[in-house]
Amino acid sequence: MQFSMQAFALRFHHFGLASRRPEQTLNFLRGLGHEVIRQVYDPLQNVNLWLCPHASMPTVELVAPAQGPGPLDAILTTSSESIYHLCYETENLKASLEALKEGGFRVICVSSPKPAILFGNRQVSFYMVKDFGIIELLESS
Template identity: 85%
Template sequence: MQAFLLRFHHFGLASRRPEQTLRFLRGLGHEVAMEVYDPLQNVNLWLCTHFSMPTVELVGPAEGQGPLDAILATSNESIYHLCYETENLDASLEAMKAAGFRVICISAPKPAILFNNRQVSFYMIKDFGIIELLEPA
């Protein structure tokens, strides 16, 4: 049974050179379903879909400081988050905490232009890593 009430949606891949990363993804058969600049996060985004492989959210830096600065400080690319959809954010977070996981909010819910302004938030899960939670429309 799935205790946290989550469904896998995509993984997030940060890249200092997104045009090169896109070339590789296209070589794997991914297609760019959407490309946007997100001013709330100050990043460029490409949602790359595939008929049989996981969806990839390619995240590239924009002008000035942004959330990728620390992530790309030691590497030009990094898979840095997994995104899950939740029908009930509070219930999912409480289930993780009840299971004994330390859950730290690193970005409070805000509308995500890439996902038709659905609310997204980011959390550091101790002993797992960063997850993005995507709320219903």
């Protein structure tokens, strides 16, 4: 199946790295030249978050478990760290999801849209895309 270059109208934003030892992970990222421009606790997701851009490498969102059960529990069962999602920005969530489905991809909502404190309360949602993995969709401001 052929697609135009932007069939899904998505732009890469960052990758999500889950870690049980965020300070060690941050030390590694800093050693690579990443900055930490924002750190927050997100009560809607029950995770601690750090946004770590780099001048010439992809931005990393470091995600660490907070107290109690949370979305990383299953992801971090076999490893203390894992790159577990790719985030894409979209101008139109409904249109992007429809384009993915029209492209023949099975898309399952894992977490419906909610405000993300790390991104100025812009709406984020998570989806499992069969044959690809977990994607986060960040709605443009």
